[in-house]
Amino acid sequence: MKISKLEKLFSEISSITGLENIGCHRVSEERLIPIHKTTRGLNINKWKKIHNKKPAYISDSCILEDVVYNQKIVVIKDVENHEGYTEHLMELNIKSLLMIPIIENSKVYGFIQGVSIGKKCSFTYRQIEKCVDIIDSYKEGLVQLCE
Incomplete structure (x- = not known):
């Protein structure tokens, strides 16, 4: 999948959720590997640098375990008061996040994550459903990107 297609996906999710910070991570050797994110907010290079400096291991976070091991969509309105705050x-x-796993043949290859930086936000069931449908329409390219 070309980065331009990934950015189109991010734009579609942003228009549904109002989130400006959307990224894609792949899962490799029990940790997150950042692939790409929107350019708003946190700089892409700083984002990748933070992940390289302090790797995010799946087993260190109940939030990541839910997405990767349990293949769940995770929606958290108030991250700071969540048991998985890291x-x-x-x-x-x-402050708030939405994580949707990229699943094929019962395997999670990665996930799309939308976050709200600096302020809490909510997501409706319909917004989440639309995001899942959009991600599913890009699934083949996303799986290839995350392999």
């Missing part, structure tokens, strides 16, 4: 979330000033 140093990564704190350092990035993430």
Whole structure:
């Protein structure tokens, strides 16, 4: 999948949710590998640098375990008061998040994550459903990107 297609996906999710910070991570060797994100807010290079400096391991976060091991969509309105609040979330000033796994043949290859930085936000069931449908329409390219 070309980055331009990934950016189109991010734009579609942004128009549904109002989120400006959307990214794609792949899962490799039990940790997150950042692939790409929107250019708003946190700089892409800083985002990748934070992940390289302090790797995010799946087993260190109940949020990541839910997405990767349990293949769940995760929606958190108030990240700071969630049991899965981690140093990564704190350092990035993430207040709310939406994580949708990229699944094929019962395997999670990665996920699309939308975050609200600096302020809490809510997501309706219909917004989440639309995001899942859009991600599904890009699934083949996303799986290839995350392999």
